Amino acid sequence: MPSLHIVEIVGAVPSDEAPDEACPLATASDRLGATRLVERLVERQGKGGNVRFTVVCPADGPYAERLRDLGADTVVVAMPDDPPWHAIQVLIGLIRNKQAAVLHAHLPNAHRLAGLAGGITRTPVLATVQGVQLDMPDLEVHRLIASQLSVVTEASYFHALGLGLSPDRISLDPFNAEDDGEEAAQSLDAIGQRLRQLAAPTESRGAAQARSLAQPLAQEIIVPSATASTPPVAIVAVLDELEPSPARASGFKA
Known part of the structure; x- marks a missing residue:
């Protein structure tokens, strides 16, 4: 059985590796949550060989090295708020040449990049939203390409429903960057299961x-x-x- 290839697109590295100005749409807390979630997801879901990960991030350094140590391939590409054509081409080339089955985006700039590349290649996109509310970029991409959303707080979940988003396109997967307990593990497993479901549609695109x-x-x-x-x-x-x-x-x- 061939392994499932998941591409994680994270729009920042931890704040101690790059200044906050490198990702102005995300707070330091959101950046920490996004980078920790990706790291733990790769560590937990990558065991056993049935899932392989490629992580696309905006800078090389200790964070990228930790991901490599966990077995993930890493691709470094600039990821400003408005994705440059070069970054879109890089992600499209990765999807097509490495048989990526699903894209998982973290932070608004990554969601924009994933939405463009996923829309062009017809690759399903799941975006994990940090914080207590949906930002406009996440809402725009969701409505443009019908991406799936995973939110980490009840406040953001009900905010999304209040904005009229369909409940079957949103899931609540609590995640606290400082917590390694059972609830976090269950959320990681739920996200992994959702990625598998998105990667295996009943009918090919x-x-x-x-x-x-x-x-x-x-x-x-x-x-x-x-x-x-x-x-x-x-x-x-x-x-x-x-x-x-x-x-x-x-x-x-x-």
């Missing part, structure tokens, strides 16, 4: 897109009119690949 293009032709092909000629072989092949039909198979034989 390519098949879903092809179905939406081909489906309007399905009825016409299944019940052809008296004057209709044999439907194009390519259309029949696409529909049979998406959903093999005995009726079509028997109805279109020469």
Whole structure:
């Protein structure tokens, strides 16, 4: 069974490694929560070899080294609030060439980058939101690409519901950067399970897109009119690949 490849995109490194100005949309507390969560998630979920991680972060240093020691690959790319084209290209190249199954973003700048690259490549995105409320960038990306959200406080969970977000796209996964107890472990496991579910859709994204293009032709092909000629072989092949039909198979034989 091939391993699941999760790309963690964290928009900052710990405050003692870089000044707060490097990530102005995030407080020092949010930065600590995001970086600790990624570190613990890699440590906990990366055991056993069934999950492999690549962490995209904005600077090299002790934090990136700790992640490497835990077995994660690390990619360093600039991550300002407005993602540069180079960063988008780097993440798209990583997704396509390393068969990334799901993106997990932390902090608003990372969510923006993940949203753009995930939208272009049709890769599912989960964003973990630190703090007691949703920031506008997180809300904008969520509504633009329908990303999934994980929030760490009840206040941010109810704030999201109050803004009209659908409950089936948000989960409450409490996390305290200073707590290594059972509740934190349960949250990490819940996040890991959610990432696995997002990475294994019931229908591939390519098949879903092809179905939406081909489906309007399905009825016409299944019940052809008296004057209709044999439907194009390519259309029949696409529909049979998406959903093999005995009726079509028997109805279109020469």
